[in-house]
Amino acid sequence: MQCTYCEWRCDLSDGSLGVCRMYVEEGGAIRERFPYRWSSCIPSRVESVPFYHAWPGSRCLVIGTAGCNFRCRYCSNSFVAKQDPASIQDGMIELLPAELIRKAKQLGCHSIVFNVNEPAMSFPSLVELAGEARGAGMPMGCLTNAYTTEESTELLGSIFSFFNIGLKGLADSFNRDSIGIPSVDPILRNIRRLAALGHVExxxxxxxxxxxxxxxxxxxxxxxxxxxxxxxxFRLLPEDEMKGARYPNIDAIAGALESIRAFLPHVYFHNFVGSDWVNTRCPDCGTTVIERFSLGCGGDRLRSFICRGNLCPSCGREIRLHGEKVAWSAGEVRQ
Ligand SMILES: [Zn+2]
Structure with missing residues (x-):
């Protein structure tokens, strides 16, 4: 039987495991091997995920599982993404969807964001979680590599309302050598589709x-x-198989991005201390409408928000945001 969750379309007949090792065939259906088992369950600022145009200022519960369908040579989460998921025990916690929602509420979280690895690894658990989250009025977002089939892209769109999609490179040679996939085409197709279904960064x-x-x-x-x-x-500081590779030059990238802003205005440049590329500028009048603070490596937070709703206060241009600014609520936060 073929698994149709992602574009590898692995054959799971006779008990064999696919590329991600997270699904098995059982009784003519594809079953999750490790349901409700999470590698992460910690609150974070939504800006740190990063989401810059979704629910600004809010706190989210960051969750993840194990396994991945990519083999990025520079992976920074290889502990959960590349290891045999059956062998990972340390730090994994089991929580039923209703328990997870309760925990998110206790921690003062406004949303749930799937991060760390790939949500396509854990579809059945996430479908259940989405049902609970809907009942609790809690939005769900995710980081995804979008290497899903057309059917499961629809599933992603039914679970999550905001997405940060990894588009790592276009050339077949890059995707083959650095990511381990034959082509970027399904990802490009799915970015278009998810942008129609929800909010995309x-x-x-x-x-x-x-x-x-x-x-x-x-x-x-x-x-x-x-x-x-x-x-x-993201200025990548390579890990895993690429540890020791040269760091990208900040000035060279910033120069290239400056001209890109003319046709793609909301460009952000991360992962170095003191970046002023983490603020949102009005594309029409240049006013800084959302100011953020960045510690350089995933430690971003909202500093000031001067949009009027979703309009530039100086010229009235729309600054498209998914959800409104959310006041930072009291509660325990570890990050
Ligand atoms: Zn403006």
Missing amino acids: VTTPVIESANDGELEEIARFIADVDPEIPWHV
């Missing part, structure tokens, strides 16, 4: 000498889908 890690020549082409694709999509460019 896109993230691209810049890897020195691997995809740094493709920035403009990637930006043109995003602008063609929708020029209001926020684009997060």
